Amino acid sequence: MIIVMRIGHRPERDKRITTHVGLVSRAFGASGIMIDTPDEKIEETLRAVSRNFGGRFSVKTGVKWLPYMRRWKREGGTIAHLTMYGERVDDVIQTIKEKVEKAKKLMVVVGAEKVPRGVYNLADFNVAVGNQPHSEVAALAIFLDRYFSGGELTKRFKGKKHIVPCAKGKKVVTSEAKKNRAESRAKRCALDENRQ
Template sequence: MNVNVLRLDHRLKRDTRITTHVCLTARAFGASKIYLAGERDNRLMENVRDTASRFGGNFEIEYTESYMGVINKWKSDGGKVVHLTMYGTQAHETAPEIREDGSDILIIVGGSKVPGRVYKAADWNVSVTTQPHSEVSSLAVFQHLLMDGKEFDLEFENPVLEVIPTAHGKTVNIHDENR
């Protein structure tokens, strides 16, 4: 199952930090690509690409002017769409069904008010609690449930920097051969 993420309604003056965190969360939890809709933010996209190149893997970020175009193409290519919203079915109940379906997944995370056509286009509208909270936390919890905890075993190819888990302090391997 290939997982991509679509971030709706990015706003330059307001959302740079949160959108960056959405991108990094998507990558760390196993997504291979994120589409950025809303205002074009070349600096954010370069920062995400730089992080991905330093920490390894093949994560991509792409700007789109038409989020519905991304959704419609994804579906026409046989993929399924998950829209994260506090109004959907509970993630812990729905994630096993989505995982077992086996289709490639496009996860949509909103920004400001999400248009009704996104709810209608989604194969699953999924909530991570029924309370308002961050799209970053929703994405992390949902991807964790979708991956069934296997994100802890992900290996990112050709890292320059590799964090080694330690109880105290910071240990980072630097792979000069990947520079």
């Protein structure tokens, strides 16, 4: 189980970025997101995405990060805090995987504003995807991609809507039968594109 913990969310300022942290969490293989500040709009937005596009993804806001992180550690979970001041992701990702293998619980902490010192101390790993200023959304996507070795990109979700990959245009289908037909069309589309 992988849970993303968003710390320092400011509802008026961060709603778009925090929503994107949630979308990346879901699409890149996390089981859910916890956000320290109450925000019903973000909860509903992320739940609606899961309802429409499928997948089991939990969303909870108003979570007190310090007790939650302490309990996570007591239960044997691993905590990776994404920060540009940390160790390089490629240097520690294998060690993180090995540690998580035991308890099967990984919390990925992503800050919105300046993260309290306690987060750095509680984390088993302070991880950087780069040691330059960058977006927390990018950091989360790269971290999860490295963690799953790219496997999350082919994960299939069973939902009301399914996006069919194609080089041009948008193809969204809304049922299983249509999805199967759309996948056949996508293969034909890819073949046509290769011939050009």
